[in-house]
Amino acid sequence: MDIFLQQLINGLVLGSVYALVALGYTMVYGILELINFAHGEITMMGAMVALAVIGALALAAPGLPGVLVLGAGLAVAIPVCVALGLVIERVAYRPLRHAPRLAPLITAIGVSIILQNVAMLIWGKQYIPFPAVLPQGRHAIHGATITDVQIAILLLATGIMLMLILVVQKTRLGRAMRATAQSRQVASLMGVDANRVIAATFAIGSALAAVAGVMVSAYYGLAHYYMGFLLGLKAFSAAVLGGIGNLGGAMLGGLLLGLIESFGAGYIGDLTGGFLGSNYQDVFAFFVLIAVLVFRPSGLLGARGVERA
Amino acid sequence: MRAVSNVPDLKTPPRWLAFSLLALGLAVLPFLVDAGMGRSWVRLLDLALLYVILALGLNIVVGYAGLLDLGYVAFYALGAYVYAWLASPQFGLHLPFWAVLPLGAALAALFGVLLGAPTLRLRGDYLAIVTLGFGEIIRIFMNNLNAPVNITNGPQGINLIDPVRLGSFDLSQSHQLFGYTFTGIHLTYYLFLLFTLMVIFISMRLEDSRIGRAWVAIREDEIAAAATGINTRNLKLLAFAMGATFGGLAGGLFASFQGFISPESFNLMESIMILCMIVLGGMGHIPGVIFGAVVLTLLPEALRYTGDWQRELFGRIYVDPADLRMLLFGVALVAVMLYRPAGLLPSTRRRREFADAKG
Numbered sequence: 050m051d052i053f054l055q056q057l058i059n060g061l062v063l064g065s066v067y068a069l070v071a072l073g074y075t076m077v078y079g080i081l082e083l084i085n086f087a088h089g090e091i092t093m094m095g096a097m098v099a100l101a102v103i104g105a106l107a108l109a110a111p112g113l114p115g116v117l118v119l120g121a122g123l124a125v126a127i128p129v130c131v132a133l134g135l136v137i138e139r140v141a142y143r144p145l146r147h148a149p150r151l152a153p154l155i156t157a158i159g160v161s162i163i164l165q166n167v168a169m170l171i172w173g174k175q176y177i178p179f180p181a182v183l184p185q186g187r188h189a190i191h192g193a194t195i196t197d198v199q200i201a202i203l204l205l206a207t208g209i210m211l212m213l214i215l216v217v218q219k220t221r222l223g224r225a226m227r228a229t230a231q232s233r234q235v236a237s238l239m240g241v242d243a244n245r246v247i248a249a250t251f252a253i254g255s256a257l258a259a260v261a262g263v264m265v266s267a268y269y270g271l272a273h274y275y276m277g278f279l280l281g282l283k284a285f286s287a288a289v290l291g292g293i294g295n296l297g298g299a300m301l302g303g304l305l306l307g308l309i310e311s312f313g314a315g316y317i318g319d320l321t322g323g324f325l326g327s328n329y330q331d332v333f334a335f336f337v338l339i340a341v342l343v344f345r346p347s348g349l350l351g352a353r354g355v356e357r358a
Numbered sequence: 359m360r361a362v363s364n365v366p367d368l369k370t371p372p373r374w375l376a377f378s379l380l381a382l383g384l385a386v387l388p389f390l391v392d393a394g395m396g397r398s399w400v401r402l403l404d405l406a407l408l409y410v411i412l413a414l415g416l417n418i419v420v421g422y423a424g425l426l427d428l429g430y431v432a433f434y435a436l437g438a439y440v441y442a443w444l445a446s447p448q449f450g451l452h453l454p455f456w457a458v459l460p461l462g463a464a465l466a467a468l469f470g471v472l473l474g475a476p477t478l479r480l481r482g483d484y485l486a487i488v489t490l491g492f493g494e495i496i497r498i499f500m501n502n503l504n505a506p507v508n509i510t511n512g513p514q515g516i517n518l519i520d521p522v523r524l525g526s527f528d529l530s531q532s533h534q535l536f537g538y539t540f541t542g543i544h545l546t547y548y549l550f551l552l553f554t555l556m557v558i559f560i561s562m563r564l565e566d567s568r569i570g571r572a573w574v575a576i577r578e579d580e581i582a583a584a585a586t587g588i589n590t591r592n593l594k595l596l597a598f599a600m601g602a603t604f605g606g607l608a609g610g611l612f613a614s615f616q617g618f619i620s621p622e623s624f625n626l627m628e629s630i631m632i633l634c635m636i637v638l639g640g641m642g643h644i645p646g647v648i649f650g651a652v653v654l655t656l657l658p659e660a661l662r663y664t665g666d667w668q669r670e671l672f673g674r675i676y677v678d679p680a681d682l683r684m685l686l687f688g689v690a691l692v693a694v695m696l697y698r699p700a701g702l703l704p705s706t707r708r709r710r711e712f713a714d715a716k717g
Contacts, residue, residue: 159691335491
């Protein structure tokens with residue numbers, strides 16, 4: 050088996066999921082300069098809701114094709130996550146928009162604790178396996194394998210990101226979002242309803258998070274009430290790596306982080322003579338994060354010299 | 359209006375009386391708690407004191423110098439692991455605690471500077487995320503450094519850590535003193551109280567010193583602070599080092615108290631909990647921070663009683679109270695931030711700042 054090609058595929062698939070979650074962080078940060086700590090938990094909620102729906106459908110109607118069942122799961126998970134995102138913004142962030150920056154950070158942490166524990170109360174503490182509804186095809190290319198699930202994740206993620214770029218660059222809402230990100234006051238003077246734009250940003254980010262949550266649970270074959278935490282941290286690292294506030298940066302950062310992780314985990318054993326193993330996979334995201342922030346705080350695609358403090 | 363100096367003030371009791379009452383109260387507190395609420399609450403009291411030390415340490419970094427540190431637990435972990443390495447069967451070393459505690463605190467301080475140096479340029483959220491990453495890195499290394507050389511014993515953690523011993527006086531055993539029986543947790547309470555009072559004293563002296571005022575100046579406006587001749591680099595490093603020292607000290611005490619440590623005790627949630635203590639209590643305000651630390655240590659435990667309320671209200675337990683308490687904790691965090699964003703016991707300065715921000 051060709052390890053290089055295999056790690057490349059794994060990295061790209063994982064990276065595209067990180068990119069989807071990172072987009073949610075970066076859009077919110079671009080407009081509000083707020084780290085939406087609860088974003089990872091929204092991803093987790095998306096996965097949990099979709100899994101519940103898929104599991105129920107697979108039991109009720111075993112004959113249905115996998116794609117249809119998966120679509121039904123997404124169709125429920127996305128509205129649930131959008132509603133969650135909107136409620137969180139309205140209740141936990143909007144009243145604190147003029148408070149010092151620590152206050153919304155603390156409510157964000159509070160909200161993620163709430164979401165984690167609500168999920169734990171509903172679905173329990175155990176790992177929930179992904180129902181066997183997906184096609185299990187495997188394809189060999191040059192000694193590496195790629196599964197149907199991986200192909201689907203890559204295609205879906207690419208499609209969603211292209212759509213997002215179109216929305217942000219071409220539509221009225223997108224223009225309003227960009228204007229609000231530049232200056233909320235001036236945008237308001239031009240007749241942009243900032244509150245609606247912010248709500249729309251949360252809605253879009255949460256929808257992306259729902260899809261990413263389903264992807265992650267399909268990729269690893271399970272979901273867990275705590276899965277959103279590390280995923281959220283890594284996605285945030287990806288957003289910072291690309292340059293926070295920058296959509297293209299979030300996509301690039303996500304892909305890069307996925308590649309760094311999979312290559313790092315694949316080769317760290319050889320590089321350190323067996324001293325460090327692949328169990329250090331989770332460290333890479335943080336090392337990358339620290340390195341980026343220290344040497345190029347604005348990220349790869351971010352504007353240089355802008356101090357965001 | 360100033361009181362005429364030769365008329366004795368009869369309304370407020372003299373300071374010495376207030377202090378001796380406070381001292382007496384603190385001295386008998388573990389016995390009252392033991393008699394009234396049970397032994398497990400005395401243990402919690404010990405933990406609350408430990409968290410007061412931690413919260414006051416983080417308060418130096420976040421509250422005084424305004425550097426948002428989400429990886430504070432890493433210093434706590436370092437202090438605990440240093441204690442465990444030097445006083446447990448892990449390496450067969452059994453050094454006395456008065457030698458190990460300063461070592462742990464010093465190593466934590468060194469790491470504080472190591473973390474502080476590359477992050478000096480960062481502020482606000484970015485600093486928060488870097489420190490968060492630092493905390494996770496330390497935890498992941500503690501979790502994995504059991505192979506090929508067993509340093510931390512991995513996820514199993516280090517067991518059989520020596521308790522605090524003064525000569526032949528073992529603080530984890532029961533002793534007969536002055537005709538009373540003092541159990542290990544009672545004696546630990548007095549030891550922790552001693553360290554807590556020391557940390558409170560240092561914090562109070564720092565607050566009004568040149569250093570403390572320089573930190574506040576950096577927090578309010580770094581550029582203006584630098585312009586008035588404050589060496590912002592050294593002072594920020596000093597803040598990191600001081601905070602880390604307290605964290606390392608608390609870590610050592612924790613290791614000796616528990617007798618067992620594992621990476622699980624030092625996760626991000628712990629950092630967040632300590633941060634919440636100072637934000638909820640009132641940042642930069644020593645009584646507020648102490649209050650926040652005590653309340654947040656006792657609150658999750660108090661929320662265990664939700665099981666009894668459920669039984670009274672509904673006749674049965676619907677939700678396991680152990681699962682419910684973190685949920686209620688999250689709700690409490692959000693609610694306090696929404697209704698008391700300056701904290702429950704804010705300093706006068708911050709209360710004024712928040713009043714200005716509203717108007």
